Amino acid sequence: MTDSAEIRAKVRVRNLTVRFAGKETLRNLSLDIYPNERLAIIGPASSGKTTFLRCLNRLNDLQHTFSHTGEILLDGKDVYDPDVDLARLRRRMGMVYAVPEPLPWTIYENLVFGARLAGIRDKDDLNERVERSLKSAYLWEETKDRLHQPAHNLSGGQQQRLCLARVLALKPEVLLLDEPCSGLDPISTAKIEDALVELTASLSIVLVTNNTKQASRVSDRTAFFLMGELIEVGPTQQIFTTPAHERTDAYITGQFG
């Protein structure tokens, strides 16, 4: 039973139900993420957007009350399989958090940390990753002369782009972004959005955002979550002009949320 969607999907989520201490936060959710697409996830607070994102790279495992049913297939393999290498999974699915959290080291050390964890020691390789990822995150010009200064000296917007670059240095296949621009100035937001558009040449992006305008600017498809359920998903254009559900319409036009 292999339909065409299964072949094309990079990540395939089927009947995912998530519970924390027995309480459902995601209910029977099925969603595909295609190669080289930008999928935005919108929805009001506590609709399960972040939980969904953290299921993909299994960061929810850190909460001992977490349990799930259903499956999440990355290239056809369930990420919750017992023999999955967690470190490798998280390198393949990189995550940028809502609050920029540079580790208390220099810019350079932040950028090579993940690669070093993966066992990369070659200086040229590390330097190449630093330069390429900073360029992809639109941060190279601002930081190329101060790579060995503390990352905490950067502004908030620069720190968030550093966090993006830090993930990109691992050459991920899927990029998970959890409201990456929620606390940022418009210029940094625009730079990150530009970076995201260019990045989909080589990876898939899942962007959780509270900013519906951002979803409409950046994404190819948009999914609307509400109370732990997927209400609808479709091409962004369609979701924002002719949504199938009235709840979607109400949320997008700002009637609740």
Next chain:
Amino acid sequence: MRRVSPRTAQRIVVSIMWLLAAATVGTLVFIIAFILVHGVPHITWEFLTQSPVSMGRKGGIFPMIVGTAMVAGLAVIIAAPIGVATAVYLTEYTRESRITAVIRFGADCLAGIPSIIFGLFGFVFFTITLGMGLSVVSGALTLALMVLPTIVRTSEEAIRAVPYAYREVSYGLGSTRWQMVTRVVLQSALPGICTGIVLSLGRSISETAAVMLTAGSALGLPSSLFDSSRTLALHFYILSREGVSMSNAYATASVLIISILVLNVFAYWLMHKLVRKPR
């Protein structure tokens, strides 16, 4: 009844608190000054580098300096890895449960036990049962037990102070738990952990009762870990108690106080300068 105006009340309270604080600091300064005034004039190069003559009436305290360094240093070398490992286990490798509560409670109880009890235990267990005799190693093991709870709790505090987000970031970038602990958490917590270790070292150096029963009071220079050795604090105690030489007792105490002062200053320097300031 007339009420005191809030401003006046404020002034009175501030003055009282200032007085109390001044009393605390004043007492400390007085004690230290008293000992230094009586002791420092007797500290000479010979005093620091020679062995005691006629039970410490004359001569120096060199064997005691060496003995103190050996006993206290070895105690910290033993206690620090165990204490830090326990703290890492409590914070990173287990959830809060009855077991962690018991471990923590046990550590707090240990911290409250008088040192003479540790001395008695060390004497019975290390010195007699394990046959180590009155020796540097018996004393060090006893002191290690005594400072272990301090190291566990200060390390635990330091590790808990590392933002949770660092752990998520580390996992997110593909680290194992061990890599996360060693490369991110311990590195960030290191200044706090070092401070606890240095303070424990200070406590080991100044301990008297526990080492009296375990390291003994031999006057000679210890040539191995299984030799008996008298520490500075014990030397001071014996000199003053037996009325051997009050001036040498004060001089010994001065050396002790100065070295502890230096250690504490070093610990504070670590805490304030080495801690990487959060944004």
